[in-house]
Amino acid sequence: MRVDFTKMHGLGNDFVVLDARAAPLPAMDEATARAIADRRTGIGCDQLILLEPSDTADFRMRIFNHDGSEVEACGNASRAVALLHGSAARVETSGGVIAVEPRNGGASVDMGEPRFDWDAIPVAYAMDTLRMPVGWEGLEAPGAVNVGNPHVIFFVPDTDAIPLGEIGPEIESDPLFPERINVNIATIVDRQHIRLRVWERGAGLTRACGTGACATAVHAMRRGLVEREVTVTLPGGDLEIAWDEGNRIHMTGPATESFRGSFEWGDFA
Structure with a gap:
């Protein structure tokens, strides 16, 4: 055929x-x-x-x-x-x-509405997904968001300094995440701009991840670190992410x- x-x-x-x-x-x-x-x-x-x-x-x-x-x-x-x-x-x-x-x-x-409840991510047991009491090799207190698929997000001073190719597989397959997880390492540039790298569940390091950009932006907004409309810069280029008052995420890009x-x-x- x-x-x-x-x-x-x-x-x-x-x-x-x-x-x-x-x-x-x-x-x-x-x-x-x-x-x-x-x-x-x-x-x-x-x-x-x-x-x-x-x-x-x-x-x-x-x-x-x-x-x-x-x-x-x-x-x-x-x-x-x-x-x-x-x-x-x-x-x-x-x-x-x-x-x-x-x-x-x-x-x-x-992209619809984000979900934040621990069992909607899902994680293995009940916890606050805004600042999770867990860490891996110096990456501490991440957040988690489900935007149709599950993401964990870490904020760091310099996203390029993190060996994501090494630590990404470990976090992806950690028993804390029964359905595995997408791993996002982000740096807040200013209140309208985030830099991001993503280890994608089942795919590895990627030049861009739209759901990762959405999850990271929404998590940064929840923490009050950025405005409700931001540019997310990934290795492949920029995406525009907005979280409206009706709780829906909008992503625009090429x-x-x-x-x-x-x-x-x-x-x-």
């Missing part, structure tokens, strides 16, 4: 997008997603995105990380999908329904189509 794909990225966080809205594809599993995502023997991407029909929204978006695991949300992929779709839409994800709208070479995404192609499903299944 010959299958078309679109290669896209948001600030360097790249995706292979498969569109099964009009015609179904064979069932996607972890092994197939991992094979397609492999950068040496597959097409190569941080996440595989599968678009399908939805009973509750305009269409459904499923997200598979580089390791083949299926996850709930991806902000950068949401912008890429908005660009591909070409018009405003409501999109069903495993983390909830989001609203996307193409805009100026990218998209604006209504997305790009890289190229299109096709492959034989049996080569990766």
